[in-house]
Amino acid sequence: MRPFPVFFLVATVLLLMLIVPFVSAQEYIVQSGYDSPVTPDAESRVPVPVPFYALPLWVILAQLVLVPYELLLTIKFWAYLGIRRISSANVLDQEVRAQIYDHIKKNPGIHLRGLAGEMEMKMGTLRYHLNILRITHKIAVSEDVASVRFYENSGTYSLEEQHILKYLRNETTRKILSVLIDRPMVTRQEIADAVGVSGPSVSWHMKRLEDDNIITTRREGRVTAYEIPVPVARYISRQIQTPVRANG
Template sequence: MRKLTSSALLAALLFLLLVVSGVSAQEYVVRSGYDSPLPADAGARTPVPVTFWALPLWVIFAELVLLPGEFLLVIKLWASLGIRQVSGANVLDQGARARIYEYICHNPGIHLRGLSSEMQMKLGTLRYHLNVLRHNHKIAVSGDNATVRFYENSGTYSTEEQRIHKHLRNETTRKILCVLLDHPQVTRQDIADAVGISGPSVSWHMKRLEEDQLVLPRHEGRITAYEIPAAVAVYLGRQIRAPSGIPVQECPGIAGNA
């Protein structure tokens, strides 16, 4: 069988060689498109366009007969390549996109580089799928001066809740909020001792929390104490005690209040 296949292949190659040699050996003569040389004072001829219906009848008939087959062939090729319009109904049918969406649902407030690092996915691939999810209203995007963060859409989180999740993504800020939740009216030094960071670092985090209206400063002379507004404390408590996607950790204790 192998010998027969080799013989057939050799015969085909010889046939092609003879045909190509014969064609290349032919003599080609190029003639002018004009019946006689163009006079020196003659102008160039402008081609006149011919409409479809002015073509010979057999050409029109052949085109009309072949058109449905060509249309079906394009549709079949389109389907075989798996190309289809993405909509809200099928946007999560794509595996990688569904994983990204699920990860965002379990990690509200995560940013682009966080997604790339934790999911081990290239930034370009992430940007494409995130744009598709956003276009189909599957995710909400919240931006600030530092970065852009992603959340599940459909009214899952209010603006205030988005801000809370943004700060919970930062481990140090999360510990500070945890201390404030368990020990209202603590000072900057209390927070620094409980979390294990410097006073200036506490001030930096507290400034960001104040800007997002998640903490309220109480000034008593030269001492400033902080507390969490009651409405924020209720939601924050649920997230810290039973967070979605945020590791549960013990709140740092404060010396003398344990």
């Protein structure tokens, strides 16, 4: 004979621990089964409340058995109305949510306002679906001082790759990175001339790129030159060959 599994024993005890307080917290009224006194001279009995544990044993057992069944019926009722728990398995069954996920998948690093504009969706609706996608681990969210950006969350992008994709979505930064790919060890003025922006603007972009380890700097006298580490340069080259739509 197989021993009774410990798991079922523990589960039964836990279930009773949950049910008994729930049932015993209720107040029960006990009264006579007759509408009038048994004999003309007998006094009517006034119904009085009694604690759960003072009830007959068969009543206690009946309550303990019926409560799980009642809970099950409640769950089935809500399921019948179409209300169900959202999980990673069914989160994309909702059409609008699936469209948002697909757009993020095709546009990694897109920011909130860009996503709202491209999908022509109200911000409140978009935030609601994005939050569900994040909770169910369908998307990854990258936040900085300037913006919140979204990526497919299936191990597709490392943190470094997320940073790179974020910068490639900005037109000016993308041009700067393209210059650095073609001409390593270029100076600030050379970048400004090639991209068509001011020197201070180049410095602002380069500071952000350096903080995220996308570029390195080398000082030669009074001149600072910039370059991209080889592994990063290879990844950027692949992304530039497969254009990423720029939206800031």
